[in-house]
Amino acid sequence: MDMGFNFSHRHKASAKTAAALQGRLKLAGLFAMTEEEFQKQLLSVETSERFVLLTKTGVLAVKEFSKARFNARNFAGYGLRMDAGGLPELADGKCDYVRLIQKVGQEKFEALFLKNETMSDADRAGECDITLGEAKQIREFLNRVFIQAEFEGPAPAPAPAAVYSAVAGIEIEDGKPVLGFFNREIWKGRYGVNEKKLALYLSGVSDKEAAATRELLKRVEFLEQRKTTLYAALEKLIAAQAAYLLSGEPADRRPYTQRALAEELCVHASVINRMISNKSVQLPWGMEAPMDELLPSEKKVNREKLYALIQENPKATDSELAKLLHLSAGKEISRRSINQYRRELADKA
Numbered sequence: 001m002d003m004g005f006n007f008s009h010r011h012k013a014s015a016k017t018a019a020a021l022q023g024r025l026k027l028a029g030l031f032a033m034t035e036e037e038f039q040k041q042l043l044s045v046e047t048s049e050r051f052v053l054l055t056k057t058g059v060l061a062v063k064e065f066s067k068a069r070f071n072a073r074n075f076a077g078y079g080l081r082m083d084a085g086g087l088p089e090l091a092d093g094k095c096d097y098v099r100l101i102q103k104v105g106q107e108k109f110e111a112l113f114l115k116n117e118t119m120s121d122a123d124r125a126g127e128c129d130i131t132l133g134e135a136k137q138i139r140e141f142l143n144r145v146f147i148q149a150e151f152e153g154p155a156p157a158p159a160p161a162a163v164y165s166a167v168a169g170i171e172i173e174d175g176k177p178v179l180g181f182f183n184r185e186i187w188k189g190r191y192g193v194n195e196k197k198l199a200l201y202l203s204g205v206s207d208k209e210a211a212a213t214r215e216l217l218k219r220v221e222f223l224e225q226r227k228t229t230l231y232a233a234l235e236k237l238i239a240a241q242a243a244y245l246l247s248g249e250p251a252d253r254r255p256y257t258q259r260a261l262a263e264e265l266c267v268h269a270s271v272i273n274r275m276i277s278n279k280s281v282q283l284p285w286g287m288e289a290p291m292d293e294l295l296p297s298e299k300k301v302n303r304e305k306l307y308a309l310i311q312e313n314p315k316a317t318d319s320e321l322a323k324l325l326h327l328s329a330g331k332e333i334s335r336r337s338i339n340q341y342r343r344e345l346a347d348k349a
Helices: 017-032 035-046 049-056 096-104 106-114 121-128 132-151 195-203 207-240 242-247 258-265 269-276 298-312 318-329 335-348
Strands: 060-063 165-173 176-181 190-193 279-282 288-290
Touching: 017 207, 017 269, 035 165, 035 207, 049 060, 049 207, 096 106, 096 132, 106 121, 106 132, 121 132, 165 207, 165 242, 176 207, 176 242, 190 207, 195 207, 207 242, 207 258, 207 269, 258 269, 298 318, 298 335, 318 335
Parallel strands: 165 279
Antiparallel strands: 060 190, 165 176, 279 288
16 A cells, blocks of 8 residues: 655644644544535645745645556446436445346446347346346336436436545456545645755744644644545455456455454544445446545445345255355354344335
């Protein structure tokens, strides 16, 4: 992982608890910002006279991310408009339609559902290895989307209340998932401070200018910390969920909690919670999903594995499913728990 420059902690730290708390609150606010809001913060800092002066004198430098690459963003639903009449089912990445379309795969979904309107649901089901009912579900959902798009008029409808800020797309390259960022202005580079040039600069300016310079550098440090933490979190997530990103099968996700990710990044769990709460990634098959879809609980993973087993063994008893789950995933789960998961899945169907 490219961590680039490290800021020195030799700057004078305030002895006041209030000032330290204020700094933590500012940092927390940056973590919670959408990519669009964060870009505005970067622009306001980078266009300031003091920032420009510090870069010209060599105190501040912007170093290119050695691994950063960029993607063009495809919207959820393979280009279908998701602002039409409040249809956030695909955009939130959590509904049965997402699961079904993942099961079908991007190529077949586009060819058989989007481009071939005359094909029967039965033929689609056979080609995609899904049930007739599942084929009808997908087709009826698409009909709703297209009908609403037809009548929404020239002016775009308001976006759904739950809005996620897309950070990056995940693609498969040489059999491995890789990141591609959407916002070039945010991810174009890393900030670094030349301590020797900083000391020389501060020695030749007034106390007021020195204080203003340190304040700007603190802001820059916070901006840098937000970028590097999010970058590191995304790398951890795609490494942990590589099997799922390669297969597209929800049952291939591994349990990975926010707390576990926070411990690996040496940050507080609340930082991770704030950072991922309103951010999404584009998955290799084109769907946009909230980042927390890559942070499933063990219960959620077990439920997905059980769902796959029920699909393959619809007549199996709870005891038989418990044995199958143990054989396929090494999970020791009681018959009572299997029965509970089964009821939850039935309620969602």
